[in-house]
Amino acid sequence: MIKEETQQAYAPEINEIHDISLALTNANDFLSSHFLDGTFTYAAPSCETLLGYTSAELHGKSIFSFCHPLDQDKLEQYFSSYQSGEILFRFRRKEGDYLWLESSSTRGPSQSELVLISRNVTQRVNREGKLKEHQRRDRLFLEHSKDTMGIITKNGVWTYINVQGKKLMGATSFDEIIGTSLYDYIDPQDYKLLKESLDSRNSSDFEISLIRKDNDSKRAEVQLIPTVFKNRDVSLIIIKDITEQRKTEDQLQVAEKLSVIGQMAAGIAHEIRNPLTAIKGFTQLLSEHPAEEAEDYAEIILDELARIESIVGDLLVLAKPQASNLSHVDLISLVNGVVNLLNPQATLSDAFIKIQTDTPELYLECEPDKIKQVLINLIQNSLEAMTKSGEILVDISKDCGHASIKVIDQGTGIPEDRLNKLGEPFYSTKEKGTGLGLMICQKIIKNHGGKIEFTSIVDEGTTVMITLPIKDNPFGHEEPAEFEDTL
Incomplete structure (x- = not known):
């Protein structure tokens, strides 16, 4: 009876002690007391969960013997001077690894004791370390x-x-x-x-x-x-x-345009010589035949002169400086002009350039002379790849707000391992080529918001596809009279 009354009287205190012990065992913070020489006089049960040591294993040991060598002087000074505030140091766990403890101190029951409340801040310190490392690396990257x-x-x-x-x-x-x-x-x-x-x-x-x-x-x-x-x-x-880069590109574009004109010279000269021969012959006939036949001869001469005028007009498009401002241009008309310009050269190579399209007009916002320069370069490459007679097809189509221009030849083709290098300066599939032509073409198309893609099969031919954003005809269905002068 007395025993039961005694147990009942002390039950609240026993329960309270049990609760305190449970709290100390599972606490995130680690409570310990030490003499000023660092010796453990008490270690809360949570030390086993946190550090791997039991309270008995730590009792009588010096905290300095568990401290990381690089932090030991700092911790000893903290104890000897009895500094207030917090200290950050590394503590060696029983398994051999270290964790970061952030500790604050207070006086113990005895003036010769120090009570530490420590918390595991390893994750926080590691995060801060990584952040500082990233910041240091980023600063080095920025500065250099x-x-x-x-x-x-x-x-x-x-x-x-x-x-x-x-x-x-x-x-x-x-x-x-x-x-x-x-x-x-x-x-x-x-x-x-x-x-x-x-x-x-x-x-x-x-x-x-x-x-x-x-x-x-x-x-x-x-x-x-x-x-x-x-x-x-x-x-x-x-x-x-990119100041020097732009200057170089401008010089390369001028050089490439001059090269294109030079390569076309033989074909143009041949094409102009034919009507000139006819004009010369019929002019001689005019002086030898009666006046009543002059009208027929004059009509033939005028037709041949118109043919020469058309050829010269196309050449002037290349020679005439163009404004850098974008213009609304009918792609179909532009391609027709280029093909008419190059067909004489194609004839010399026993080839023919054909246009195929499923739309009567297709408008772009572009610099016409530069798009012409691209098309001339690509078609000439196709002509040079044609070792025998054949056809070069220029296919124009419209798809999802973009214009597609395919230049398809029946040439020798390009090996797959060389396709990825096309457009690199000083790399060319031609014996004496510089590769600058395709590089400039790619830059021009990129500046217009488009792209160039190459596909090829050896001994069957090559397809170059240009994709450009389209623009609705700003003039409706009726094109103004002066529009042709811009082409």
Whole structure:
């Protein structure tokens, strides 16, 4: 009876002690007490879950003997000076690996004791370490990049720029650029383009003219990548100086056009010589025959002169400088003009160029002379690949908002392992070719928002497919009279 009453009287305290023990065993925090020399005087049961040691195994041992060698001096100083606040150090578990403990201290019951409350922060420290490593790596990448890299606000204000950017802008220090606007360094004609790109908050690529601090102008390729930094909408900006590249490309386009004209010279001369011969002969007949037959001779002479005029007109399209502004052009008419221009050369090679299309008109927004340059180059390549008589088919079709132009020849074909290299400078399937022609063609088509693809079978022929975005006829079904002059 007395025993039962005693148990009932102490039951609340026993339950409370049990609850405390259970809490200490399963706590995330590890409670321990130590003499100032680091010796364990107490270790909470949670040490077994956290560290792998039982309380008995730690009792009487020094915490310094479990500390990582690189952290030991710091921990000993913490104990000896009895610093307040927190300390971060590595503790060796029973299995041999280390975990990071973040500990705070307080005075124990005895002034010679220190009570530590420690928490496992290994995951947090590792995350912070990875973050710092990524930040260090990113900074090294930014600082040593050959391109200008920086961060601008949604209004275009520089908040960061790398060393290459300082050089590109012609500044003597970063302070000259940070806080200024990108708009201060670009041609006013590009303001609208930059604003639209910044406002869209989408990744974008475009070209602008940069004005350096010394007023020197550079052509630059810009890439904007929207991101968030310190809770602010910003954009990572990458600027590549393409001034020399553009100059080289312009020179190559001029050289390629001259080369094309030179290659066509034999065919054009042959085609013009034929009507000239007829004109010369009938002119002589006019002086020898009665006047009543002059009308028939004159009609033939006029037809031959018209033929020469047509050929010369097509040549003038190539020679005449064209504005760089885009025009609305009927692709069917443009291709017809190119084919009429090259058919004389095809005749010399015992070949024929045929046009096939399922639409009467198909409009593009393009630079006509450059699209003609591409088509002339591709058709001439086909002619040169034709070792025997045959047909070159130019197929034009419309599909899902795009125009497709296929140049299909019956030439020798190109091995599959060489197809991927087409368009690389100084790589050509021709014995004396430079490969610059296809490179320029690919650049022109890319600038028009299109692409070029090559397929080929050896000894059967090659197909080159050009895909370009189409534009509805701005003039309706009736084309203005002056439109033909732009072709």
